[in-house]
Amino acid sequence: MSAGGAGLGLGAGRDRSADGRRLHTFQNIDPQCGAARASRLPQPMDRKAQSGAAERGRPRAAGGGGTGAGICCEKCNARLVELKRQALRLYVTSRGLLAHNVTDSDMSASLAEKLQIPEGLQKGWSSDHCETCATHLDQLKQDAIAMVQSLDEAQSNPGSAPLGNLSSIVGSRNIAALQRGGHLPTLNPSSHHRAPGRHAQGKPQYPPHSMLPVRSSPSAVAAHAQQLLEDNWSVSKLGFQHPHLTQTQASMGSSRSSVSDIPTRSVAERSVASARIYPTPSSTAGSTGGTSAAASFFARAAQKLNLASKKRKKHAPEPQPELPVFPTNFSDLLKASPPAVPPCFLRTSSKRDNLGVGKVKVMLRVCPTGEDIANSSLMVDQRRKQVTLYDPSLNGVSHRRMAVAAPKMFAFDAIFSEDASQVEVCSSALSDILQSVVGGADGCVFCYGHSRLGKTYTMAGNDDSSQSLGVIPCSIAWLFRLINEQKQKTGARFSVRVSAVEVFGKQENLRDLLSEQATGSTGSNGTSPGVYLCEDPVFGVQLQNQSELRAPTAEKAAFYLDAALAARSTARTPTTEIGLQLQEEPEEENRNSHLLFTLHIYQYRIDKSGKGGVAGGRSRLHLIDLGSGEKSSGKATGSVALTLSALGNVILALVNGAKHVPYSTLQWFKSKCL
Numbered sequence: 001m002s003a004g005g006a007g008l009g010l011g012a013g014r015d016r017s018a019d020g021r022r023l024h025t026f027q028n029i030d031p032q033c034g035a036a037r038a039s040r041l042p043q044p045m046d047r048k049a050q051s052g053a054a055e056r057g058r059p060r061a062a063g064g065g066g067t068g069a070g071i072c073c074e075k076c077n078a079r080l081v082e083l084k085r086q087a088l089r090l091y092v093t094s095r096g097l098l099a100h101n102v103t104d105s106d107m108s109a110s111l112a113e114k115l116q117i118p119e120g121l122q123k124g125w126s127s128d129h130c131e132t133c134a135t136h137l138d139q140l141k142q143d144a145i146a147m148v149q150s151l152d153e154a155q156s157n158p159g160s161a162p163l164g165n166l167s168s169i170v171g172s173r174n175i176a177a178l179q180r181g182g183h184l185p186t187l188n189p190s191s192h193h194r195a196p197g198r199h200a201q202g203k204p205q206y207p208p209h210s211m212l213p214v215r216s217s218p219s220a221v222a223a224h225a226q227q228l229l230e231d232n233w234s235v236s237k238l239g240f241q242h243p244h245l246t247q248t249q250a251s252m253g254s255s256r257s258s259v260s261d262i263p264t265r266s267v268a269e270r271s272v273a274s275a276r277i278y279p280t281p282s283s284t285a286g287s288t289g290g291t292s293a294a295a296s297f298f299a300r301a302a303q304k305l306n307l308a309s310k311k312r313k314k315h316a317p318e319p320q321p322e323l324p325v326f327p328t329n330f331s332d333l334l335k336a337s338p339p340a341v342p343p344c345f346l347r348t349s350s351k352r353d354n355l356g357v358g359k360v361k362v363m364l365r366v367c368p369t370g371e372d373i374a375n376s377s378l379m380v381d382q383r384r385k386q387v388t389l390y391d392p393s394l395n396g397v398s399h400r401r402m403a404v405a406a407p408k409m410f411a412f413d414a415i416f417s418e419d420a421s422q423v424e425v426c427s428s429a430l431s432d433i434l435q436s437v438v439g440g441a442d443g444c445v446f447c448y449g450h451s452r453l454g455k456t457y458t459m460a461g462n463d464d465s466s467q468s469l470g471v472i473p474c475s476i477a478w479l480f481r482l483i484n485e486q487k488q489k490t491g492a493r494f495s496v497r498v499s500a501v502e503v504f505g506k507q508e509n510l511r512d513l514l515s516e517q518a519t520g521s522t523g524s525n526g527t528s529p530g531v532y533l534c535e536d537p538v539f540g541v542q543l544q545n546q547s548e549l550r551a552p553t554a555e556k557a558a559f560y561l562d563a564a565l566a567a568r569s570t571a572r573t574p575t576t577e578i579g580l581q582l583q584e585e586p587e588e589e590n591r592n593s594h595l596l597f598t599l600h601i602y603q604y605r606i607d608k609s610g611k612g613g614v615a616g617g618r619s620r621l622h623l624i625d626l627g628s629g630e631k632s633s634g635k636a637t638g639s640v641a642l643t644l645s646a647l648g649n650v651i652l653a654l655v656n657g658a659k660h661v662p663y664s665t666l667q668w669f670k671s672k673c674l
């Protein structure tokens with residue numbers, strides 16, 4: 001290709017032909033190069049029509065609407081970028097293969113033939129023109145070819161400055177930087193980048209298509225810049241001597257291979273790498289300040305592109321974070337085989353007015369721990385729901401003496417024998433209290449008893465099967481069932497939240513067991529300075545500031561149970577075998593761990609207009625697994641539990657033959673029940 005004079009002389013105008021079709025005129029805006037260019041580029045119409053069109057209608061001023069001269073829609077802008085990319089690739093390939101053995105016109109014709117609107121940009125494109133802005137295919141091709149020509153001219157003739165289109169791609173400021181660095185020839189200021197207006201001969205002058213203001217968005221600009229960078233790098237990989245590289249390669253030796261060694265890096269990385277590979281002015285003989293200016297331009301542009309592509313990536317569906325694995329998996333069990341709703345739930349729901357709200361229920365579970373019940377100071381009458389307790393201080397004294405020492409009889413709301421299953425205990429303990437909690441009252445269930453009598457087993461159970469679930473997972477499953485029923489019956493809406501706090505150690509410190517789940521951070525020691533107890537004059541002792549996490553499903557609530565059990569300082573996996581004594585007795589400190597697992601139920605009712613939700617109250621179900629450390633003995637927490645929910649408590653007193661609830665406590669329980 002020969003140097004084609006100064007400036008790119010192609011503008012575009014459109015008009016209608018005699019038959020009404022929209023036509024495109026290609027106007028020479030530079031008298032020196034225009035004629036030659038017009039002859040070697042494909043013409044969209046014959047010269048007669050062209051001149052006629054030029055006569056009949058002047059293209060509207062730049063900046064006008066989509067049908068104005070040279071104004072293309074955003075899609076056409078993208079199409080142009082794509083065509084430029086194709087043109088550059090073809091140019092580079094043919095230069096590499098044929099090394100100037102082709103003439104300008106051969107090159108232009110061959111490029112024009114090969115350039116194609118890609119499939120992805122065919123929408124809104126009708127065979128040879130855009131349906132939105134009527135830009136013609138030839139016009140786009142012409143601009144793309146002109147860009148290649150300007151590059152070729154810059155390469156082959158350092159004295160020429162056909163940079164009109166190029167400056168629109170890289171920006172005139174950066175052209176200047178490249179020129180200062182000697183990478184592109186110096187431009188005659190009078191010969192390029194004229195502002196639209198009248199040129200010397202009085203004819204209106206329109207800038208080349210790609211210099212015209214287009215309705216471009218920031219993303220289009222980013223795409224444009226990305227194209228520039230990609231082109232630069234694909235060019236250098238294909239063998240085109242990037243002007244920058246040409247200068248520095250002599251001194252860098254293997255810099256080319258260094259660049260091509262990093263094909264998988266991001267554009268930004270590559271540009272930054274290129275900035276490193278290219279020597280700085282101080283290190284390279286003959287290079288000037290423009291070298292680093294150009295390099296830093298590319299690095300900056302690449303950074304912006306990276307940001308733009310990051311923004312684009314936001315729209316892609318984010319990969320779901322992997323859920324942590326906990327020692328227990330109540331969540332999956334509740335999902336796969338939730339415990340059947342016991343028939344007693346249905347019975348109580350038919351007599352909803354009599355839910356036992358306000359009543360403290362004390363139930364006794366006799367635990368099978370291998371102790372000899374027959375020789376103990378406890379006699380159980382299951383039918384009458386009574387136990388007879390001989391004064392524990394007389395333990396070891398003969399039966400006759402005990403009988404003399406006036407045994408005490410205690411009645412309970414229910415007594416479960418050592419053969420009672422988990423389901424039996426849970427359904428009996430939970431039927432009333434769950435109903436009343438869904439009805440808006442607070443409730444609390446906790447276990448009380450000696451160490452290793454099965455408090456954790458009763459409250460949590462294990463995740464082997466739905467038969468071995470304890471009070472907490474059963475509460476979760478059945479609460480959600482009741483809520484769903486209620487939703488269907490009354491249209492009320494519910495929101496369930498979960499909190500879990502541990503009271504641990506002799507000092508009875510408080511720990512938010514779900515803080516990691518709430519913040520998403522792991523590795524904290526779990527102590528939360530935020531959780532504290534406060535005395536409320538109306539509601540008594542209240543826990544404050546613990547994480548309350550939304551649980552839209554029973555599985556999610558059970559997931560938080562798994563997380564809380566794992567975070568508990570004892571962090572014991574629930575045991576599965578009856579009477580398993582192989583485990584070492586937990587340290588005293590560990591046995592002072594009390595778990596307060598709370599389900600918060602918020603109710604909303606739809607107002608009469610059916611538009612908004614009206615707060616319908618809040619209730620809480622506290623489920624407490626007390627520890628059995630002797631120093632704290634769980635009494636403090638026990639009383640907290642009671643004051644936490646003044647109504648509807650269920651106390652599961654655990655006993656066996658030798659280990660039973662202290663006499664005084666049973667007396668206190670008795671005063672609370674019946």
Ligand SMILES: Nc1ncnc2c1ncn2[C@@H]1O[C@H](COP(=O)(O)OP(=O)(O)OP(=O)(O)O)[C@@H](O)[C@H]1O
Pocket residue numbers: 367368449450451452453454455456457458574575576577578579580581586591626627628629
């Ligand atoms: N009814 C039961 N059925 C089956 N296993 C039981 C039963 N009661 C207790 N166990 C078993 O007894 C052992 C002690 O139970 P668990 O750890 O629940 O006692 P604990 O009262 O919570 O102990 P700690 O006082 O140390 O907190 C466990 O191995 C548990 O599986």
